[in-house]
Amino acid sequence: MQSLSKEERQQLILEQVSDVRKVDMKSLSQKLAVSTDTIRRDIKELADQGLLKATRGGAIAHSPIPIHFRDREKYDVSGKQQIALKALSQLKDGQVVLFDGGTSTLAIAMNLPKELQITVVTNSFPVANVLEDHPNVEVIFAGGRLSKFGFNTSGPETMQAFESIRADICFLSIYSIHAEVGITTRHYEDALMKKTMVGTSKRIIGLATLNKMNTAEAFYICPVTDLDMLITDATDRQEELLLSFKKKGIEVI
Structure with missing residues (x-):
């Protein structure tokens, strides 16, 4: 796979979370040809923005339910x-x-x-x-x-x-x-x-x-x-x- 920018990697992570509600750092690392540390940093940034929930070894989706x-x-x-x-x-x-x-x-x-x-x-x-x-x-x-x-x-x-x-x-x-x-x-x-x-x-x-x-x-x-x-x-x-x-x-x- 062609090397992706950080923004492209994070977009792909969000798309996978949206589709199957979870991502695995090891699988993403292999798929994107980057280190697990890189994926971990991507997930942390996305979690800090409230876009997903970081878990041990990966991330899962937030609930789509409205707040009010x-x-x-x-x-x-x-x-x-x-x-x-x-x-x-x-x-x-x-x-x-x-x-x-x-x-x-x-x-x-x-x-x-x-x-x-x-x-x-x-x-x-x-x-x-x-x-x-x-x-x-x-x-x-x-x-x-x-x-x-x-x-x-x-x-x-x-x-x-x-x-x-x-x-x-x-x-x-x-x-x-x-x-x-x-x-x-x-x-x-x-x-x-x-x-x-x-x-x-x-x-x-x-x-x-x-x-x-x-x-x-x-x-x-x-x-x-x-x-x-x-x-x-x-x-x-x-x-x-x-x-x-x-x-x-x-x-x-």
Whole structure:
């Protein structure tokens, strides 16, 4: 291969990350006929610009999901609807269920049957608002400081509210998930809230559309093995994307 400039190498790295969501330094080194140290520097520069997530031995993609709740609300609506309908099968009368501030949990709240009798604990204003008129769902709102990009609460008061509950299920809306890197998110306080919810629930059910698979962000929530179940919008043709999670003993539906 003809020697490439740094800009050309980095563009190629970004294109591969976009196509297959990961790059391997050793393979890139051989493909581009440069040292692994050169590739490592390229990846670091791209990571410093926020264009990918550097990992040991390579890099993986960031999640393509928008940051602001209003934008996420309109993003991949059909995928979240599929997830919500699958999630309903996990609910039964008498349960206490944590709903985080994600748009996938909001989709579940919007589809709860009118006859279902559960208690929902949430820090999400949209979830609480949707369930305001539900005839049989009791809502406990975990107050705290309002996030204007996420329309949810965070801070010590919110964490204390979650820590005082031993929920049957936690519905965890996932921003980024990778079999080895774990479950991550873009915001520190969001990671703290979700980590607290995971730690106080009997069953953890992750909710992730396929575009969140094999991506990573800066703030760590938990390993994927903390999930009891992962609910996705995958079809039979996309089964290969889920194998790495199934091999870790996670039930995937």
